[in-house]
Amino acid sequence: MHALATQPLLKAALWDMDGTLVDTEPYWIAAERALVESHGGGWSHEQAMQLVGQSLMHSAGLLQSAGVNLAKREIVDTLSGHVIERLRVEVPWRPGAKELLDELYQRGVRCALVTMSEGPMAREVVANLPKPYFEFLVTGDIVNQGKPHPEAYLTAVERLGRTDPELTKDHCVALEDSVPGVAAAIASGVVTVGIPHQMPLPEDPCRTTWDTLQGRKVADLEALVAARAAGIVPAAALLGQAN
Structure with a gap:
């Protein structure tokens, strides 16, 4: 277990927007x-x-x-x-979201926004961030099939892999709040964290569940990816389903 902790494999965080990054x-x-x-x-x-x-x-x-x-x-x-x-009047950030984004950025972990909102709205939100946290946006108007279909997440992983051929779905963590979003992330094969907001999420051993992003660190995401690499299923077994 010590080896897992000292060899993090996290390469990218894939963020849902509505309900996860912002409370829209x-x-x-x-x-x-x-x-x-x-x-x-x-x-x-x-x-x-x-x-x-x-x-x-x-x-x-x-x-x-x-x-x-x-x-x-x-x-x-x-x-x-x-x-x-x-x-344009107020961007209602979700608790802990900007703090985790900033730590990911400082640590060099790549981030992509994966949302069913369309490009103009996603760019409006991203423009209110203090730094270029997101490498690119996958929005609802550039995919053929929306969540719960995995196309948006598969697209994000494919784009990340263009500049890092060694990157796979196992190096990526998705952060999602909704039932369709979580289903899309799980179906894509990425490590999935559900942070329920407007609606409860049904129990699912294929994901980890956190009550909030408040206080969450890059180390928490690294541990989930390391657990996947070690064959621990679900990855939540390492950290607990909810804290």
């Missing part, structure tokens, strides 16, 4: 409710929770079912515009 879900829910109500419908908390972590086009279809008489593209643009306006 209240912005999205407010935009959804306003849009549905403007079309004469009602939008419950339970309906809003069905959209958390889903691709925007999938969410647009559910909003059409709730009575929004617009094309999916128009729905996505309307919602995104509302959220971007709110982000």
